Amino acid sequence: MDETRINLSEKEMPRQWYNIQPDLPKPLSPPLHPGTKQPLGPQDLAPIFPMGLIEQEVSQQRWIDIPEELFSIYRLWRPTPLCRAKRLEEALKTPARIYYKNESFSPPGSHKPNTAVAQAYYNKREGVKRLTTETGAGQWGSALAFSCHLFGLECRVYMVKVSYHQKPYRRMLMETWGAAVTPSPSDQTESGRKILAKDPNSPGSLGIAISEAVEDAVKREDTRYSLGSVLNHVILHQTIVGLETKAQLKKIGAEPDILIGCVGGGSNFSGFSFPFFPDKKQGKKIRFIAVEPTACPTLTKGLYRYDFGDTAQIAPIVKMYTLGHNFIPPGIHAGGLRYHGDAPLLCLLYDEGLVEAVAYHQNPVFEAAVLFARTEGIIPAPETAHAIKAAIDEAVKCRERKEEKVIVFNFSGHGHFDLSAYDSFLSKKLEDFEYPEEKIREALKELPQV
Ligand SMILES: Cc1ncc(COP(=O)(O)O)c(C=O)c1O
Numbered sequence: 001m002d003e004t005r006i007n008l009s010e011k012e013m014p015r016q017w018y019n020i021q022p023d024l025p026k027p028l029s030p031p032l033h034p035g036t037k038q039p040l041g042p043q044d045l046a047p048i049f050p051m052g053l054i055e056q057e058v059s060q061q062r063w064i065d066i067p068e069e070l071f072s073i074y075r076l077w078r079p080t081p082l083c084r085a086k087r088l089e090e091a092l093k094t095p096a097r098i099y100y101k102n103e104s105f106s107p108p109g110s111h112k113p114n115t116a117v118a119q120a121y122y123n124k125r126e127g128v129k130r131l132t133t134e135t136g137a138g139q140w141g142s143a144l145a146f147s148c149h150l151f152g153l154e155c156r157v158y159m160v161k162v163s164y165h166q167k168p169y170r171r172m173l174m175e176t177w178g179a180a181v182t183p184s185p186s187d188q189t190e191s192g193r194k195i196l197a198k199d200p201n202s203p204g205s206l207g208i209a210i211s212e213a214v215e216d217a218v219k220r221e222d223t224r225y226s227l228g229s230v231l232n233h234v235i236l237h238q239t240i241v242g243l244e245t246k247a248q249l250k251k252i253g254a255e256p257d258i259l260i261g262c263v264g265g266g267s268n269f270s271g272f273s274f275p276f277f278p279d280k281k282q283g284k285k286i287r288f289i290a291v292e293p294t295a296c297p298t299l300t301k302g303l304y305r306y307d308f309g310d311t312a313q314i315a316p317i318v319k320m321y322t323l324g325h326n327f328i329p330p331g332i333h334a335g336g337l338r339y340h341g342d343a344p345l346l347c348l349l350y351d352e353g354l355v356e357a358v359a360y361h362q363n364p365v366f367e368a369a370v371l372f373a374r375t376e377g378i379i380p381a382p383e384t385a386h387a388i389k390a391a392i393d394e395a396v397k398c399r400e401r402k403e404e405k406v407i408v409f410n411f412s413g414h415g416h417f418d419l420s421a422y423d424s425f426l427s428k429k430l431e432d433f434e435y436p437e438e439k440i441r442e443a444l445k446e447l448p449q450v
Contacts, residue, residue, distance in 0.1 A: 052122035096398035110413030112143030134209030137335035138170025140228030145179035211312030229265025238271020266343030324443025333421035
């Protein structure tokens with residue numbers, strides 16, 4: 001019970017991903033074609049994704065084998081440790097036990113390569129030569145740059161402009177792994193040029209960068225697009241995180257009471273927590289808490305509707321909680337949480353009341369991050385710090401109620417390239433953006449009629 005670091009051997013690593021689709025309380029609403037607004041067939045997605053991933057997107061098979069070649073790449077950084085945050089517990093004087101699954105162990109420093117290497121693998125297998133993608137803070141872009149290099153694919157990353165300037169080291173990391181990086185909105189695509197014509201100083205958003213990357217991909221026969229979150233196959237690949245966590249908790253005989261993850265598009269939260277849903281279904285009282293920024297409060301303030309996945313309306317329309325595809329969130333440092341929508345799988349479970357959500361301003365989030373850094377040593381990514389803030393709040397509640405709960409959160413990534421954000425926080429220059437109610441109301445008026 002008292003171990004600080006719970007490790008799995010390579011032999012104990014999961015050999016299959018868990019697909020939650022057959023275990024959902026009701027089926028997902030089908031994705032729609034952005035032009036016809038009719039349900040999408042696999043052939044509609046073929047110019048964007050390879051068939052291997054399209055099959056996973058719609059699969060109803062509960063367990064899907066991890067290919068051997070991919071498994072040997074996972075072993076570069078997996079299994080990742082599950083750590084007990086004892087010093088944080090002591091600082092909080094809480095009777096709760098706090099554990100974190102440390103996904104910052106991967107070469108790019110986050111959970112993102114769990115799906116990036118899988119996506120590069122399936123694309124390579126089908127003869128694709130080049131991948132395009134978007135990135136917010138640069139974690140996803142660097143994960144795909146790294147993965148493309150492993151499989152000999154070219155990589156073009158459209159990086160949200162505000163983050164491109166805030167985080168030059170992430171760009172350098174992507175370039176070191178051989179990717180080409182373009183600040184978005186750019187003049188390289190029609191979607192980018194349209195946005196720049198309206199607002200030459202646009203800070204960009206994930207929605208805009210997705211439009212640019214999809215447009216680039218569909219225009220070239222040798223190119224496909226790769227998305228770092230939101231989609232079912234991305235979440236499927238991320239379930240290796242939750243499956244390992246389950247095995248690690250089992251090793252020490254611990255049962256989780258609360259599972260926490262931050263939510264940008266929903267991949268780390270979902271991959272970490274979904275393998276525990278069958279336990280909840282069987283009656284275990286586990287709470288699942290998704291954490292988002294007040295500046296981009298998709299679950300806590302959005303509507304559960306069909307909306308475009310991107311700003312230029314070329315990506316599929318999916319049913320999700322959304323703030324509207326035209327909503328451009330304020331430039332918070334957690335760039336990876338600035339997405340107007342969320343994963344349809346997560347949204348369905350949230351709508352069914354199986355997942356809770358909370359939203360925080362960035363100053364209290366950084367306060368939590370600094371406390372974590374000063375107790376546990378690791379500097380969290382600003383996105384990850386949202387999960388830490390919620391874990392701390394729950395641990396404090398446990399102190400007040402004298403409850404010995406087991407709180408487990410996903411430490412989705414380190415913040416070694418986010419130090420300018422820490423600098424702003426420490427010098428009290430970090431702005432808390434009010435909940436952008438008016439902008440969201442305007443954006444929600446533009447949801448597609450389906
Ligand atoms: C470290 C880290 N955590 C979390 C996220 C949020 O993404 P998701 O919700 O898909 O896990 C990101 C996205 O860039 C990230 O870089």
